[in-house]
Amino acid sequence: xxxxxxxxxxxxxxxxxxxxxxxxxxxxxxxxxxxxxxxxxxxxxxxxxxxxxxxxxxxxxxxxxxxxxxxxxxxxxxxxxxxxxxxxxxxxxxxxxxxxxxxxxxxxxxxxxxxxxxxxxxxxxxxxxxxxxxxxxxxxxxxxxxxxxxxxxxxxxxxxxxxxxxxxxxxxxxxxxxxxxxxxxxxxxxxxxxxxxxxxxxxxxxxxxxxxxxxxxxxxxxxxxxxxxxxxxxxxxxxxxxxxxxxxxxxxxxxxxxxxx
Amino acid sequence: xxxxxxxxxxxxxxxxxxxxxxxxxxxxxxxxxxxxxxxxxxxxxxxxxxxxxxxxxxxxxxxxxxxxxxxxxxxxxxxxxxxxxxxxxxxxxxxxxxxxxxxxxxxxxxxxxxxxxxxxxxxxxxxxxxxxxxxxxxxxxxxxxxxxxxxxxxxxxxxxxxxxxxxxxxxxxxxxxxxxxxxxxxxxxxxxxxxxxxxxxxxxxxxxxxxxxxxxxxxxxxxxxxxxxxxxxxxxxxxxxxxxxxxxxxxxxxxxx
Numbered sequence: 001x002x003x004x005x006x007x008x009x010x011x012x013x014x015x016x017x018x019x020x021x022x023x024x025x026x027x028x029x030x031x032x033x034x035x036x037x038x039x040x041x042x043x044x045x046x047x048x049x050x051x052x053x054x055x056x057x058x059x060x061x062x063x064x065x066x067x068x069x070x071x072x073x074x075x076x077x078x079x080x081x082x083x084x085x086x087x088x089x090x091x092x093x094x095x096x097x098x099x100x101x102x103x104x105x106x107x108x109x110x111x112x113x114x115x116x117x118x119x120x121x122x123x124x125x126x127x128x129x130x131x132x133x134x135x136x137x138x139x140x141x142x143x144x145x146x147x148x149x150x151x152x153x154x155x156x157x158x159x160x161x162x163x164x165x166x167x168x169x170x171x172x173x174x175x176x177x178x179x180x181x182x183x184x185x186x187x188x189x190x191x192x193x194x195x196x197x198x199x200x201x202x203x204x205x206x207x208x209x210x211x212x213x214x215x216x217x218x219x220x221x222x223x224x225x226x227x228x229x230x231x232x233x234x235x236x237x238x239x240x241x242x243x244x245x246x247x248x249x250x251x252x253x254x255x256x257x258x259x260x261x
Numbered sequence: 262x263x264x265x266x267x268x269x270x271x272x273x274x275x276x277x278x279x280x281x282x283x284x285x286x287x288x289x290x291x292x293x294x295x296x297x298x299x300x301x302x303x304x305x306x307x308x309x310x311x312x313x314x315x316x317x318x319x320x321x322x323x324x325x326x327x328x329x330x331x332x333x334x335x336x337x338x339x340x341x342x343x344x345x346x347x348x349x350x351x352x353x354x355x356x357x358x359x360x361x362x363x364x365x366x367x368x369x370x371x372x373x374x375x376x377x378x379x380x381x382x383x384x385x386x387x388x389x390x391x392x393x394x395x396x397x398x399x400x401x402x403x404x405x406x407x408x409x410x411x412x413x414x415x416x417x418x419x420x421x422x423x424x425x426x427x428x429x430x431x432x433x434x435x436x437x438x439x440x441x442x443x444x445x446x447x448x449x450x451x452x453x454x455x456x457x458x459x460x461x462x463x464x465x466x467x468x469x470x471x472x473x474x475x476x477x478x479x480x481x482x483x484x485x486x487x488x489x490x491x492x493x494x495x496x497x498x499x500x501x502x503x504x505x506x507x508x509x510x511x512x513x514x515x516x517x518x
Contacts, residue, residue: 090426147416
């Protein structure tokens with residue numbers, strides 16, 4: 001599970017002080033699929049990097065699996081937006097997936113098994129011996145997802161993972177992530193700027209305000225667990241929820257919390 | 262077809278120049294500028310197996326030792342400096358100073374410190390050619406991709422795996438660039454070091470021929486050094502293609518998209 005408690009992050013560089021995150025508090029219970037949306041520049045990536053232990057908070061704290069985060073926590077995996085840069089270009093696909101397992105000193109046979117399973121789960125069985133740069137963008141992001149799956153995390157963070165792939169691939173990857181989440185039972189925090197994507201994927205959508213960021217709204221997505229690109233997106237409830245999220249985001253954009261005081 | 266064309270292109274200019282040299286120097290009576298045919302005849306007479314064993318192999322051994330020393334030392338120090346900005350700030354002024362010293366100047370100094378033997382020559386070669394390796398390694402390590410660094414941190418990839426798969430492999434294209442420059446410098450410093458207080462080696466031999474007025478032999482020594490340079494460059498390119506296959510593949514792929 002994830003707990004964000006009065007998180008505040010101020011960037012202070014070259015005499016310019018930017019409050020990226022004002023005061024953020026929310027909890028993602030064990031096993032939940034939570035999406036975080038917000039206007040651009042609202043500190044979504046900052047939040048994710050803080051949760052991943054890549055960035056220390058200015059004040060407040062974050063907890064992952066009931067431990068205060070001071071460094072990248074064990075049992076947490078991240079899928080970055082820049083799939084092309086998060087894979088090792090000098091390693092073949094299988095070795096990319098296996099590298100975190102090698103760092104955990106998992107035996108070779110078991111590593112191979114986990115990597116094969118993970119690659120099969122993302123539909124990339126048989127591409128293990130290719131180099132990442134020989135694959136298309138969507139396939140590269142699948143490799144990054146396979147690497148996260150093979151790592152067997154309890155918490156999975158995704159930072160706009162599909163922002164840079166084409167629409168068709170994106171729909172496929174969205175369904176892939178739903179099925180991965182259902183199968184692994186991980187706690188999943190999915191950061192996106194795409195409202196439709198957030199509503200389609202999540203059990204819950206946390207809407208952030210513009211910087212300095214707070215939680216503007218927190219919606220339960222009471223769509224059926226079995227989701228489908230055609231029927232779910234045509235569901236009147238889906239349309240209603242996405243309209244609500246959209247209206248909220250328009251509101252926070254027009255009305256930044258800084259001005260309210 | 263392309264292979265044939267490439268070979269013709271690569272060999273065209275050397276063949277042309279040799280032909281011009283041959284034609285222009287034919288029948289030369291100038292003592293210092295003998296005919297190419299005379300030089301080639303001297304080449305065959307001079308570089309016999311005994312001579313190769315006495316002069317060429319010791320030179321190449323010193324070259325290899327000095328170059329490998331520079332390669333390991335430069336990469337090790339480069340990773341240390343590139344991986345930590347405090348170490349970098351601390352060592353940079355000293356390195357700038359050392360780098361500015363022309364390596365041949367150090368031959369007399371090293372002779373005083375470690376004698377006239379092979380050790381001095383190996384050290385001078387290493388000192389002379391370490392800089393491009395060191396500086397390129399530092400830049401390569403510093404320029405590693407941030408997303409890849411974050412990936413290593415979140416997946417808790419540390420120690421030797423991080424050293425190899427993040428730092429060294431990231432820096433490897435730059436290291437290879439530095440190593441290529443270093444190889445050319447190493448050859449030059451090798452020859453110079455053998456011209457001062459030496460009793461064998463290619464540089465020593467060429468200087469002896471010149472002093473003994475064996476002019477065709479002297480020219481043949483220069484030719485041999487050029488040939489060694491070409492062979493080393495070929496060998497280097499072969500090794501580079503093998504090591505950086507991923508790099509060229511990635512770059513070719515990017516251009517396609």
